[in-house]
Amino acid sequence: MERILTESEIKLIESEAKNNPIFKFYGLKIFNVSKLNYLNIITLSDKNLILIKGNLDTAYEHIKIRHEYWSTQPYPKGEGFQAQSKFPNDIYPAKFIKIADSIYSPENLIENNDHKDSDKFEKYFGAYSFDNITEEKINLILYKGTKIIHSLYPQSNKYNKNRNRTKYPFxxxxxxxxxxxxxxxxxxxxxxxxxxxxxxxxxxxxxxxxxxxxxxxxxxxxxxxxxxxxxxxxxxxxxxxxxxxxxxxxxxxxxxxxxxxxxxxxxxxxxx
Incomplete structure (x- = not known):
């Protein structure tokens, strides 16, 4: 069963981001993630986007395990495995929030969000250049009406080395x-x-x-x-x-x- 944030958890996180002086006076912070629980804030961005530790289904852990280049987490699909989109191999987790900030702007908001849980999330879709040359399309998903990041991922699976092996059964x-x-x-x-x-x-x-x-x-x-x-x-x-x-x-x-x-x-x- 998918484990995403409840309304009470969202309010708790927003209160922490607003009232904790660490974020108010010292700007962006990245803590030792392994020692945090899933509701703890890892980073508050320049645009006040909030990235919590999360879990397999949401936030930092979800992005890292599902979309980081080096992740080995399998996602079965039919007779093979899904070739989910991934970031390039030099995009490490600390860069996630910077990419999210670049996508977060009014012109990138998708008004008719086709996400299966559009009542819970809002979607931003924009361009980002990993190599300062070629622009890639990036999806940013926030909890609706908040600045809490649910997911962040490239549109293309071009960086997934197994993208052409979706029917391989192992x-x-x-x-x-x-x-x-x-x-x-x-x-x-x-x-x-x-x-x-x-x-x-x-x-x-x-x-x-x-x-x-x-x-x-x-x-x-x-x-x-x-x-x-x-x-x-x-x-x-x-x-x-x-x-x-x-x-x-x-x-x-x-x-x-x-x-x-x-x-x-x-x-x-x-x-x-």
Whole structure:
């Protein structure tokens, strides 16, 4: 069930934005978001737009998880996954409020709002340039009659690297890196979930430091995370990274379409 703000919560937030001296005298503030509850204000913009922490369905957390380039949150749709619109990879969350400010103007207000909850929200639609050259269309959704941000997102999904794979039935989840404390060998687990959001396959990369090789295989699971079988892909010279952060980001977002196609072939063979 969608969790959006109630009327009483809206009044509480507006009162906080108006009366808290932190916002009145010190302008825009961005706090340690992880320590806030979902009603806490993160930022008050130059135009007095209010961005609260929110949750999966509204405000900052909603925008970050659904529309930030690096987000891995899956959104099942039909036989595949939705390729929702995303911001470019260099647009970090602190920039959300600046983009919102640029869109928030009377001429950008959509009078005949086609949002499914137009009785609760009002929509602004305008242009913004991420690279100071090309303008992109941006949607800004506010709680109706307020300056509280519900959502912010580009109109186009051009920055979503999976935009052409909406019928692929598996979505990559958060990877895991396990390191053996004795010999420093590593296991990288790259999970793939079905449209029911259950684990179906894992790409396993085993790195043998002394041999300087890594072996790749695909592990198959049932709907209860029980191992069923594996498919050996091959081995190659070990890949090196500047550090674990670089390694983690690389495997999380790299192009693995050739192996993902193997997963699809395995899945098809199971049904024959």
């Amino acid at each position: 979505s990559r989840g958060i990877i895991q890196i396990n390191t053996n404390s004795l010999n420093k060998n590593k296991e990288i687990h790259i999970p793939y979930f079905g449209t029911d959001l259950k684990l179906k396959y894992t790409i396993l990369i085993e790195k043998f430091i002394e041999k300087e090789i890594e072996e790749w295989r695909i592990l198959a699971f049932d709907g209860n995370r029980n191992y069923k079988f594996d498919y050996y892909i091959g081995e190659k010279k070990i890949s090196e990274f500047r550090g674990e952060t670089s390694e983690r980001i690389s495997y999380q977002h790299c192009d693995l379409k050739h192996i993902e196609e193997l997963i699809l072939q395995i899945e098809r063979s199971k049904k024959e």
